[in-house]
Amino acid sequence: MEEKREGIMETEMTCAGQAAEFFSQGYNCCQSVFLAFAGRYGIDRETALKLSCSFGGGMGRMRQVCGAVSGMALICGLETGNTDCGDRQAKTKNYETMRRLASAFREKNGSIVCGELLGLSEQEKKGEGAAPSPRTEDYYKKRPCKELVRCAAEILEEEFHFK
Numbered sequence: 001m002e003e004k005r006e007g008i009m010e011t012e013m014t015c016a017g018q019a020a021e022f023f024s025q026g027y028n029c030c031q032s033v034f035l036a037f038a039g040r041y042g043i044d045r046e047t048a049l050k051l052s053c054s055f056g057g058g059m060g061r062m063r064q065v066c067g068a069v070s071g072m073a074l075i076c077g078l079e080t081g082n083t084d085c086g087d088r089q090a091k092t093k094n095y096e097t098m099r100r101l102a103s104a105f106r107e108k109n110g111s112i113v114c115g116e117l118l119g120l121s122e123q124e125k126k127g128e129g130a131a132p133s134p135r136t137e138d139y140y141k142k143r144p145c146k147e148l149v150r151c152a153a154e155i156l157e158e159e160f161h162f163k
Contacts, residue, residue: 014153016153018153019150020149020153022149028052028055029056029149030071031048033067033072033075033152034051037078037162057114058113058114063118063128067114068152076098
């Protein structure tokens with residue numbers, strides 16, 4: 001049974017399942033992860049999608065840090081981020097948590113770098129522009145992104161005891 005709450009799809013599906021579904025709908029990796037959790041923080045759908053948009057494709061399709069990992073970083077900040085710039089202990093806790101999340105992702109997937117996860121050569125990365133690839137059936141067959149998004153969301157669910 002589905003209902004709409006603050007613009008976020010709510011189902012009996014886990015956040016990880018929702019994240020994978022959002023990716024299948026055409027959202028980028030970061031958007032998919034962030035949107036699956038945004039409602040927990042009172043962030044509406046439009047704001048969540050705009051905040052997370054630029055991190056897709058390894059940040060603006062530059063194939064750097066995977067967008068799913070960037071989505072984890074956004075949620076990590078909402079959970080453990082500090083607001084007092086002088087609170088070194090809070091910063092340390094946040095950084096430790098983010099390092100643990102990234103390490104778990106790397107352990108499961110071999111890297112946190114988009115280009116490496118996609119198996120792209122340096123030449124292939126240089127040949128890509130900013131325009132996203134069309135989301136065709138073949139695109140979804142070739143890309144591991146849907147499962148990487150699911151993995152990132154599962155790591156968040158486990159770390160922060162979301163269910």
